[in-house]
Amino acid sequence: MKRVKRAFRYRFCPTDAQAAELSRTFGCVRKVYNMALDARTEAWTRQERVDYNQTSTMLTAWKRTEELAYLGEVSSVPLQQALRHLQVAFTNFFGKRSRYPRFKSRKKSRRSAEYTTSGFRFREGKLTLAKMAEPLDIVWSRPLPEGAKPSTVTVSQDAAGRWFVSMLCDDMITPAPPTRGAVAIDLGITSLVTLSTGEKITNPRHERKDRARLAKAQRELSRKAKGDGANRAKARRKVARVHARIADRRRDFLHKLTTRLVRENQTVVIEDLTVGNMVKNHTLARAVTDAAWTGMRTMLEYKSAWYGRELVVVDRWFPSSKLCGVCGTIRAKLPLAVRTWTCDCGTVHDRDVNAAKNILAAGLAVSVCGAGVRPQREPSRTGQSAMKQKPPRREP
Numbered sequence: 001m002k003r004v005k006r007a008f009r010y011r012f013c014p015t016d017a018q019a020a021e022l023s024r025t026f027g028c029v030r031k032v033y034n035m036a037l038d039a040r041t042e043a044w045t046r047q048e049r050v051d052y053n054q055t056s057t058m059l060t061a062w063k064r065t066e067e068l069a070y071l072g073e074v075s076s077v078p079l080q081q082a083l084r085h086l087q088v089a090f091t092n093f094f095g096k097r098s099r100y101p102r103f104k105s106r107k108k109s110r111r112s113a114e115y116t117t118s119g120f121r122f123r124e125g126k127l128t129l130a131k132m133a134e135p136l137d138i139v140w141s142r143p144l145p146e147g148a149k150p151s152t153v154t155v156s157q158d159a160a161g162r163w164f165v166s167m168l169c170d171d172m173i174t175p176a177p178p179t180r181g182a183v184a185i186d187l188g189i190t191s192l193v194t195l196s197t198g199e200k201i202t203n204p205r206h207e208r209k210d211r212a213r214l215a216k217a218q219r220e221l222s223r224k225a226k227g228d229g230a231n232r233a234k235a236r237r238k239v240a241r242v243h244a245r246i247a248d249r250r251r252d253f254l255h256k257l258t259t260r261l262v263r264e265n266q267t268v269v270i271e272d273l274t275v276g277n278m279v280k281n282h283t284l285a286r287a288v289t290d291a292a293w294t295g296m297r298t299m300l301e302y303k304s305a306w307y308g309r310e311l312v313v314v315d316r317w318f319p320s321s322k323l324c325g326v327c328g329t330i331r332a333k334l335p336l337a338v339r340t341w342t343c344d345c346g347t348v349h350d351r352d353v354n355a356a357k358n359i360l361a362a363g364l365a366v367s368v369c370g371a372g373v374r375p376q377r378e379p380s381r382t383g384q385s386a387m388k389q390k391p392p393r394r395e396p
């Protein structure tokens with residue numbers, strides 16, 4: 001058995017007072033985050049850096065001003081956490097792992113507040129947040145582990161108006177039996193993923209129907225006149241509800257898939273699709289796939305750590321689809337519409353399966369020999385590093 005941190009997420013029904021308190025808190029979290037970002041950006045243009053401690057001092061000063069005194073009315077814990085999140089965002093930016101942090105928008109950003117132990121009480125299975133008299137009315141869809149005590153609690157509300165509480169707890173995991181298997185995953189649009197074993201996993205069966213429903217709801221929303229407030233709000237909620245259902249189903253599906261892949265294999269190889277590398281493509285299918293991919297990578301990362309497996313990340317510019325896995329020839333062009341192709345050496349390739357096999361070969365080379373091994377580079381992309389390795393997060 002192995003001790004790991006695990007998040008348990010539940011829905012809850014707030015009282016009117018709790019809903020009001022949380023809405024106020026979400027607003028303050030956003031305000032503090034944006035003001036701190038503003039201060040750090042302003043310093044950045046002067047080639048100076050503002051760190052977490054300095055923003056924390058600023059927060060104290062803001063609360064003392066008349067126009068921002070309301071920040072002192074909500075729990076200070078989520079506000080401090082917002083500053084910590086901003087610190088992480090900057091650390092990722094300086095480490096070239098993500099873009100420059102962006103402002104939280106009232107409409108588009110996730111409404112959430114994070115509480116550490118000083119901001120909540122957990123007793124006899126009841127969770128009470130700071131500034132609240134009553135515990136939250138949580139729908140316990142599954143039990144917390146025996147004797148679990150949350151170390152962090154995150155409360156959020158999605159666009160469909162549903163309330164969630166996520167509790168980070170210590171949990172025990174049974175290690176997966178040792179295996180020598182290795183698998184690579186190629187991300188697709190027609191199939192959600194293709195495995196190097198040749199297996200193609202399509203989008204969950206509800207997805208097509210859900211998308212049709214979403215398109216219909218969006219058409220209805222765009223038909224509502226701008227002035228017609230009530231009907232427009234109703235149409236917008238409808239769109240949000242369909243979105244929420246799609247997201248829920250996809251999360252369930254990805255959990256099952258990633259658990260299976262990690263349990264069955266010692267090494268899992270994926271392509272790097274970090275935000276910085278992402279190609280701008282605004283089609284709906286692409287946006288949906290990118291979101292799924294980000295979620296899937298996160299799951300693969302922590303599940304590999306849980307089960308003592310290795311996750312290898314191969315650079316995206318590795319020419320996985322155009323490289324013949326048999327003879328090593330790289331094709332100059334391979335339009336996206338071409339699903340199968342024949343190499344000069346006579347091998348007939350399924351585009352996605354070939355790509356997955358190449359990703360596997362590249363990943364295993366990295367895994368065995370370290371990052372010094374480079375596969376052939378795509379001629380048009382010389383100068384780009386062809387591969388990079390994310391060190392596997394293995395615990396002793």
Ligand SMILES: [Zn+2]
Binds near residue numbers: 326328345346347
């Ligand atoms: Zn060939």
